[in-house]
Amino acid sequence: MHYLSDFDGCVGRPASQNQIKEEKLKWLFNLLYEAGEMARADLARVTGLSPTTISALVDELIRKGLVVEAGFASTVQGGRKPINLRVNAQGRQIPTFTLHRWGLRFELYNLGMEVIEAFEVRFSPEEQAQVEESCIAQIQRVLFRQSTRFDWRIAAGVCICVPGIYQPDCSAFVLWADEAQLRLDRLQTLEQELQLPLFIGNESQCLAYAEVQIGKSECAWNDSLLYVIVSEQVESCLYVNNDIYTGRDNYAGRLGHISINYKGKLCSCGGRGCLERYVNIHAILERIAQAAAFSRCPALDRLTGGDMHHLTLQMIGRSYDAGEPAVQEAMDDVAEQLFTGIYALVCATGVGRIVLGGDIVQLGAGFLERLRAFCGRVKGSHLLQGITVDYSRVGLEDCSSGMVRYFINRRLEIGRG
Secondary structure, three states: OEEHHHHHOOOOOOOOHHHHHHHHHHHHHHHHHHHOOEEHHHHHHHHOOOHHHHHHHHHHHHHOOOEEEEEEOOOOOOOOOOEEEEEOHHHOEEEEEEEEOOEEEEEEEEOOOOEEEEEEEEOOHHHHOOHHHHHHHHHHHHHHHHOOOOOHHHEOOEEEEEOOOEEOOOOEEEOOOOOOEEEHHHHHHHHHHHOOOEEEEEHHHHHHHHHHHHHHHOOOOOOEEEEEEEOOOEEEEEEEOOEEEOOOOOOOOOHHHOEOOOOOOEOOOOOEOEHHHHOOHHHHHHHHHHHHHHOOOHHHHHHHOOOHHHOOHHHHHHHHHOOOHHHHHHHHHHHHHHHHHHHHHHHHHOOOEEEEEHHHHHHOHHHHHHHHHHHHHOOOOHHHOOOEEEEOOOOHHHHHHHHHHHHHHHHOOOOOO
């Protein structure tokens, strides 16, 4: 995930006293956020900081409206009962915008991860032709005029979830396969106009973090995850060492541009045989339509009414599960192509858990089982021993919650406000 200030770079600068204090404040805030409630003595014991230091830091968190006292803690010891502390859910607001082809989804969160306002802003045909300017203008319009619950005084920052990832060669987020862009300089100008920090993340990063939170809550979590989105494009996000890995130039995640055939189809990236040219929703739909044109597919004909223009991924999945030979043959090949790309990343990273999200989950259980079967066919690979491949438990509508959770955990500035 990307915080615009990160692009300016501050590596090598010595930590100031203010930075050290900020880190300690955020440390205490995160402890309270994860634990729910803790007393000052508990914070001192966990952090190793002195009671005097803890008291001063807690008092500042309370003054900033980020923490409140929550009543007496239960204790078996006599004497004065300690007072529990907890994060003040109403202490900050995080407005969040999720960008779609049709427009923006606005959601206003508090620190308790509660959505206190939400609505959609749809682009007109003219606005869709100018996505960048439309996006910027609508964000300003929502915050300055349309939202009835947004409070500038307690705003922690503005989160924007985009469907593409940052490309350093053009200093922009490339949004879709048709190369619509959201330029960094325009976002930096917006940040200055709003006088609030902007935090940018793409779908795969936001959904990966939302998936992480589900795993942690279920106590079924390991320390790495490769989240793969297959929709119009093929993107991925690597979660490792308790953080999202974005790479040196915030460019990591282009699984779709791993070549699976060096003599294959020419790709927009300049390479050949890129995974994305073979495994995306449009390529899959086209491939099955072609297979149906050359082979009789009764199950598919019933589902589409004989018109392949009505073909959907759900129909393909149902035909696959029904044992339609032509569909199974084509989709088995798609599964192998997708596995080839995933296996390349498994070899490079040693990641142990693969989660598939995006439109591909509509293909259903049969396709997933076929993909899993390839893991067992690679003989002698210790990297694939114990690997898991599952569909995501979160949907695209969970992008904003993943982003806000990451923002609170990683990027919330205690010093603001």
